[in-house]
Amino acid sequence: GESVGLHLPTLSVQEGDNSIINCAYSNSASDYFIWYKQESGKGPQFIIDIRSNMDKRQGQRVTVLLNKTVKHLSLQIAATQPGDSAVYFCAENANTNAGKSTFGDGTTLTVKP
Amino acid sequence: EAQVTQNPRYLITVTGKKLTVTCSQNMNHEYMSWYRQDPGLGLRQIYYSMNVEVTDKGDVPEGYKVSRKEKRNFPLILESPSPNQTSLYFCASSPKVGILNQPQHFGDGTRLSIL
Numbered sequence: 644g645e646s647v648g649l650h651l652p653t654l655s656v657q658e659g660d661n662s663i664i665n666c667a668y669s670n671s672a673s674d675y676f677i678w679y680k681q682e683s684g685k686g687p688q689f690i691i692d693i694r695s696n697m698d699k700r701q702g703q704r705v706t707v708l709l710n711k712t713v714k715h716l717s718l719q720i721a722a723t724q725p726g727d728s729a730v731y732f733c734a735e736n737a738n739t740n741a742g743k744s745t746f747g748d749g750t751t752l753t754v755k756p
Numbered sequence: 757e758a759q760v761t762q763n764p765r766y767l768i769t770v771t772g773k774k775l776t777v778t779c780s781q782n783m784n785h786e787y788m789s790w791y792r793q794d795p796g797l798g799l800r801q802i803y804y805s806m807n808v809e810v811t812d813k814g815d816v817p818e819g820y821k822v823s824r825k826e827k828r829n830f831p832l833i834l835e836s837p838s839p840n841q842t843s844l845y846f847c848a849s850s851p852k853v854g855i856l857n858q859p860q861h862f863g864d865g866t867r868l869s870i871l
Contacts, residue, residue: 675856675857677859677860679862684864684865685864685865686760686846686848686862686863686864686865687799687846687848687860687862688862689859689860689861692859694856732798732799734799736857738856738857741806741852741857742787742789742804742805742806742812743801743804743814743815744789744801744804744814744860745801745815746791746798746799746800746801747798748796748797748798749798
């Protein structure tokens, strides 16, 4: 069967390594997914998004993967840097209920120098 | 600079004393929303507004009111605050492109303590 990454509340990585943060979403009608980064004392900031007609999208050092079959989303950060230390949230929306946004519990990423 | 501005940033008050947290955005966004963030519970949506004079309940609306009389402002009102409303609150906005959702822009948060 297919292997799906577990959601972990905390993740610690060495500087320069790649990070993978996982998220399971709940609503099979969700068709828009976003990853946000929240630094201490600030509001969440948009990192990357993906719509349900795609299964992969790449940005600068970040990649989002979407597996609709098992309702799973992951964020990959390449060559993780100390400035990447933050809490990362996934969020899901459905165009059929466009105003509602549901956020995951968040993963705290710590990058060790 | 494009931003979402919340005021106050910090407030300590007492049970039952009405308070309003203001939120203003300068990006001409149609959509605005309020969230509360509590340890271990992530962000939970309180109310949202798809456009002027259009508001709707999120997942945790009890004890809160909102209004959207102008596009740029979306105040959050606690008519009779209680200690269980002690939390970190975020306002957010986003543009709308047809029916498609877009990423939200968040303010820096308002930390409310209700004694």
